[in-house]
Amino acid sequence: MFNKWHHIPEGYGNQAGVMTVAGLPVTELVAKHGSPLFVYDTALVHARVAKTRAALPVNVKLHYAMKANPHPAIVSLMASLTDGLDIASGGELKSALMAGVVPETISFAGPGKTDTELHDAIRAGVRVNLESELEAKRAGAIAMALGKTVRVAVRVNPSFDIKGTSMRMGGTAQPFGIDEARVPDVLATLGQEPFIFEGFHVYGGSQSLNAENIIEMQAKTFDMLEKLSVAAPCSPKVLNIGGSFGVPYFPGETPLDIVKIGNALATQIANRSEQIKAAEIVIELGRYLVAEAGIYICTILDKKISYGETFLITDGGLHHQLAAAGQFGQVLRRNYPVVIATNLDGKTEHKVTITGCLCTPLDRLADRVLLPDAEPDDLVVIYLAGAYGASASPKDFLGHAHPKEIII
Ligand SMILES: Cc1ncc(COP(=O)(O)O)c(C=O)c1O
Known part of the structure; x- marks a missing residue:
């Protein structure tokens, strides 16, 4: 059949x-x-989150990218089951806040944030993942005008990409994030108010079913973040290393081996610098948790x-x-x-x-x-x-x- x-x-x-x-x-x-x-089916979502948490090292945080399914009941459920929410627009910010999500656990990524979106995000106190030098300046100016600080992470467009997925969002010319080579210059501007530098965000791409490729990407991500952390105004509190966990949609595709990924991640973290170990490591998933x-x-x-x-x-x-x-x-x-x-x-x-x-x-x-x-x-x-x-x-x-x- x-x-x-x-x-x-x-x-x-x-x-x-x-x-x-x-x-x-x-x-x-x-x-x-x-x-x-x-x-x-919420029972299936519960089961998937539990399976994911069981596979990942205990100290790794799990975030939900609400773009995958922004239905208010799913957002509330995911807010209760995961450690944080990734939003991609002012509309998602409103929905997340209406669902009762704690602003401190929300991070806002996405190119082309409007002044209104930055304003609302800063006022709410969510973390803004900076996607460009200009966006950093705009966020700073809006925070100053509001008389508030702005929690920021730098989204890095790495110099390497994730193999084996057509949905790449890094490692090539991209509208997402700041090219790795230019990140130290941006970091130099984030050391004083209104900025509160919190860490880095790296999102290489989506829908990978190959554990080896994800493991390799994570290792390269840590290499990169170790180097960039040296140029940071303070030790990064958060390292969001992305996700890319895919689900089998098409004939011949098989489920991702997340136990293999989790084991490799535990080894990876154990072998890293104290600065990396002290940071909160975040995996950010959308479809894998709900599709x-x-x-x-x-x-x-x-x-x-x-x-x-x-x-x-x-x-x-x-x-x-x-x-x-x-x-x-x-x-x-x-x-x-x-x-x-x-x-x-x-x-x-x-x-x-x-x-x-x-x-x-x-x-x-x-x-x-x-x-x-x-x-x-x-x-x-x-x-x-x-x-x-x-x-x-x-x-x-x-x-x-x-x-x-x-x-x-
Ligand atoms: C920054 C970011 N995070 C998370 C995701 C979620 O991807 P997925 O649903 O494949 O896990 C995306 C997808 O485009 C994204 O751009």
Whole structure:
């Protein structure tokens, strides 16, 4: 069957051929909340955070990058389960504060922060990860005007990159962070008020499934931070070494070996200078913590054959789940794992294409996949909808209704 080449996220059940989430049949969820529907299972998030913490050294802090899933209930949950939150906009700052997140545990990264965003962040007392020399000057001026100090970390664009991921955010010409070679000059300006220099942020890229590559990147990151710390106005309190932990989306991909990463990180820290050991080491993760805890459910509205190919047309689409349609960072379109959630036990396989209801050829949720019998009113479930799903999709496109998101 099609999904045999996919890694299927664990934790979902099968009750007489109907998929269950947290023991609840998807048919019941749709009857109650409607379709299409995003469902996030908090027990799966708890389990993933626990697994991650168990793999990482005890003294390493775990931060959640809220861009992965900014649903208020997920943000509150992650604030309670992790040690800090990474935000990327003024909107995320507002949501985080509304969710009751303690400002001291929030760090604000992202290029192109507006004056208003800097103002709000400084007033709230969150740490600003400086992405450029000009941003440092602007943050300083805004803090002075407010009569406040500004907690800062320097985001470094390292001279090395992470191998094996197409989602690189460092090691090449980038809008993110300050090139490693220029960082000492910036550090020289951060030694006095209104700046409170707190440390460094390094984010090499996303979605790596190769533990060796991540381990190598972490080792190089520590080498770099050891050198840069010498030029810092004071010993860094925080070293955010990024994350890059990926999840298997596509055929042939396998889960990341985080135990291997955790063991290597423990050795790495043990062999570093006292200055590095004294700092708080932070791993910053988004999708790894939440992607597999979410599903996207949609309902088949029509079934038709066009020039010999079968199409299952649903009430969902790329306006809700852009990533599953291959339009969010994929170079070649590949299918996410998908099931007919009301016929899990079906034995006969048919080659079908699952589309959404949008009038664009891009709106393919699954392209020529082998799935059991499916008819109008059957439910389709696309896995891995817990990260970069609803919030990363063009919800207003073509004026269809926005999807519902529920937490169980
Ligand atoms: C600075 C920063 N931190 C964290 C993340 C989260 O990445 P992921 O969801 O792949 O863990 C990103 C993703 O773009 C990022 O830019």
